Amino acid sequence: KAGVTQTPRYLIKTRGQQVTLSCSPISGHRSVSWYQQTPGQGLQFLFEYFSETQRNKGNFPGRFSGRQFSNSRSEMNVSTLELGDSALYLCASWDRARGETQYFGPGTRLLVL
């Protein structure tokens, strides 16, 4: 099976802009989670989707939002970008096998100037 794919891989934006990141899960996986990774805060959970429903949300401001489509593809959006939003954004998908092991995509590196 093909792995998790994320687009774009790299992105440069300026403060105040908005950005949309995309994630395509492994075929057959209906669950998707998003994480933010920064040198200072490490890996932090953003949100999780299952069958187009957000099931869990991390402690992030409302500027961070997401959605999932009927084909399980997911997008996350960050509005009014701030310098601190510069990070590696990782998407993971899983099914009920193996303790619901999450398989990650290559990530999107976002730089906010």
Added chain:
Amino acid sequence: AQKITQTQPGMFVQEKEAVTLDCTYDTSDPSYGLFWYKQPSSGEMIFLIYQGSYDQQNATEGRYSLNFQKARKSANLVISASQLGDSAMYFCAMREGLNNQGGKLIFGQGTELSVKP
């Protein structure tokens, strides 16, 4: 509160030797899963090994094994016969609840492993 602690920010190991990366966790949920991931400089998180809280035996996956000590709440990763390609960041992670109860992973701060030739 759930928490993962990795106390070794960086470690060195000689090629072909074994190395142990430490991980302790804290949770009040009797059902949980423990995971180890490898993150090379490219950024992708690569799944290595999984241990369920009710598993009786330590998990093994090729050169990776997990030394699971439930009473001590530790889940150390053992890499046998280190290779140069093992140089990377290693993250321990935990998920509370099992069987479709949520996909939030809590990660430790990571251990940077450097393998010397």
